[in-house]
Amino acid sequence: MFSNRNNEALSNSNIVTFSIVIPTYNESENILRLISEIEKNLPTSDFTEIIVVDDNSPDGTGKLVEDYITKKGIKAKEKNSLHPNNHILKVVHRTGKEGLIPAILDGVRQSSGTNLLIMDADFSHPPEVIPKMMSELKRNPNSIVIGSRYIEGGKVVGWPARRKILSKGASTLARLGLNVKSVKDPMSGLFALRRELIQNISIATKGYKILLEILVKNKEIPVIEVPYTFTDRQSGKSKMNYNVIVNYAEAIWQLYQHGQKSDQVMISEQVNKRSVRFISKVGRYYTVGISGLTINYIVSFLLANDVANSIRLLSNVWYLEASIIGAIISLTSNFFLNKYWTFEDKRFEVRSTARQYLSFVGMSAVGLIIQISLLYYMVENFVPYRISLIVAIAVATTINFILNKKFTFKEKVWA
Ligand SMILES: Nc1nc2c(ncn2[C@@H]2O[C@H](COP(=O)(O)OP(=O)(O)OP(=O)(O)O)[C@@H](O)[C@H]2O)c(=O)[nH]1
Ligand SMILES: [Mg+2]
CATH class of the missing domain: 3.90.550.10 (Spore Coat Polysaccharide Biosynthesis Protein SpsA; Chain A)
Structure with a gap:
């Protein structure tokens, strides 16, 4: 003891x-x-x-x-x-x-x-x-x-x-x-x-x-x-006894409802999260696009000699050349901003970044073709030019976004 x-x-x-x-x-x-x-x-x-x-x-x-x-x-x-x-x-x-x-x-x-x-x-x-x-x-x-x-x-x-x-x-x-x-x-x-x-x-x-x-x-x-x-x-x-069976049936039903509810809540939460992420990335992509247009305009303007007013600004480049340089610089800044900010890809290893850059340029070309084709189709079908232009730019930019998301930055489209 x-x-x-x-x-x-x-x-x-x-x-x-x-x-x-x-x-x-x-x-x-x-x-x-x-x-x-x-x-x-x-x-x-x-x-x-x-x-x-x-x-x-x-x-x-x-x-x-x-x-x-x-x-x-x-x-x-x-x-x-x-x-x-x-x-x-x-x-x-x-x-x-x-x-x-x-x-x-x-x-x-x-x-x-x-x-x-x-x-x-x-x-x-x-x-x-x-x-x-x-x-x-x-x-x-x-x-x-x-x-x-x-x-x-x-x-x-x-x-x-x-x-x-x-x-x-x-x-x-x-x-x-x-x-x-x-x-x-x-x-x-x-x-x-x-x-x-x-x-x-x-x-x-x-x-x-x-x-x-x-x-x-x-x-x-x-x-x-x-x-x-x-x-x-x-x-x-x-x-x-009989009560136990009734209790069992009730319990299973309650648990079944619990499962249904939590599955639905989980699915809708997931869908919500994905939609928010997707929309936020589209928003960033558009913002970068607008910043690109601004950069393009400023660079083209500052480089070119103003033919009509004979004003020399920063340099004296032929205005078409200046515009091409402006486009290239804005394309490049778009690429880096989208890589870092929109798609949150912070790796800058030279080879893979160069590959992404080429892909981004390729997708931009695709976007341009889509934009021009759509614009042509709409205008030829008597849609006013100003509306056609907005629709064509919006559609081309969105397709461009999806293509870059999937092929350039290797993300799932809906994730
Ligand atoms: N404290 C408490 N124990 C319970 C109650 N109902 C059952 N038990 C105990 O829970 C355990 C499982 O109950 P059982 O009666 O063996 O249920 P069962 O195995 O489904 O059915 P039988 O073995 O055929 O009686 C046993 O140890 C019971 O004594 C209760 O209402 N209160
Ligand atoms: Mg027992």
């Missing part, structure tokens, strides 16, 4: 790595046997907490656990008791039967382990599988480890065909309808995970299978399934 001082030393020097949460309602025929089987199977390397969450069972389950703790000689403060073999045993008494999920959540709230393992009290979940699940979770701390009946090595013993079909059907419906196809046993009551994965989501349904809710709301979390043999309860009364 451990003395109080030993117990305190053990509890102070250990952080609880696992809390095993066991909800109970009228499990007096199972609970003590189960606790002692779990105690036998607990790996000594981990400091574990066993929490029984009892809904004031009329058959005295809660009291039995309480007495067990006392009988072990460790009357703990606030019903928190320590046993040998690196574990604590605790019972949470709730006022009445309020359902399985609220009981589990209460147990989670009152637990202190970094990791949680949830299991039933009726021996359907064999305590022998606990060490394997714990070690899997320790190896893969960001995963959900599920005790699985429906992968190789797992099976169901003792259920009549009707119940097997019901369970398999419910699982399949949940897997396909809620898009958790890769998980073979999403309705399992036996699973282990880091505490934040439950704490960080709102568990809203009145349903029966909390795991399903966790999976639907944590779709990106990897799942590891550990096979086990599920045995139908040998003692105690089944809580499976």
Whole structure:
């Protein structure tokens, strides 16, 4: 028997790595046997907490656990008791039967382990599988480890065909309808995970299978399934009844709606983000275009000798030559501004920049051809020149933008 001082030393020097949460309602025929089987199977390397969450069972389950703790000689403060073999045993008494999920959540709230393992009290979940699940979770701390009946090595013993079909059907419906196809046993009551994965989501349904809710709301979390043999309860009364099936249907419907809603929200957020990015780039491209026109005009003006007024400005270049130089300079400044600002490409390695520059010039030529062709077509079809010019420039610039986005700067058009 451990003395109080030993117990305190053990509890102070250990952080609880696992809390095993066991909800109970009228499990007096199972609970003590189960606790002692779990105690036998607990790996000594981990400091574990066993929490029984009892809904004031009329058959005295809660009291039995309480007495067990006392009988072990460790009357703990606030019903928190320590046993040998690196574990604590605790019972949470709730006022009445309020359902399985609220009981589990209460147990989670009152637990202190970094990791949680949830299991039933009726021996359907064999305590022998606990060490394997714990070690899997320790190896893969960001995963959900599920005790699985429906992968190789797992099976169901003792259920009549009707119940097997019901369970398999419910699982399949949940897997396909809620898009958790890769998980073979999403309705399992036996699973282990880091505490934040439950704490960080709102568990809203009145349903029966909390795991399903966790999976639907944590779709990106990897799942590891550990096979086990599920045995139908040998003692105690089944809580499976018509209500459970109604609850199940309601829960699936709520989760389905949750999935639909979040998918829609995600898609519309993505579309919004892409549209904003696309429009902002088009805007920058047009701005650069306008800056190019300005540069073109200023350079052409300053270089040329003004034939009509015989004014010499900065130099004395023939006005057509001056205009060609203006066009080349503005094309070049357009290229660098678009590269750096519009397409946010900050790499200036000589060869690839030269390749991009040639491509940009090529696309500008394509743009010019489109602009002239469209202008010709519209004017010949009696569209006023000033309108034709605006439409032709707008269409050519937009096509030019798309071509440069895709071929010069190698971006997806819609991204
Ligand atoms: N605290 C609490 N525990 C519950 C409640 N309902 C069920 N449980 C416990 O949750 C676990 C799973 O319930 P079970 O009755 O075994 O459900 P089942 O496995 O679907 O059906 P059967 O094994 O046929 O009874 C058991 O440990 C129950 O004692 C509840 O309302 N409150
Ligand atoms: Mg059961």
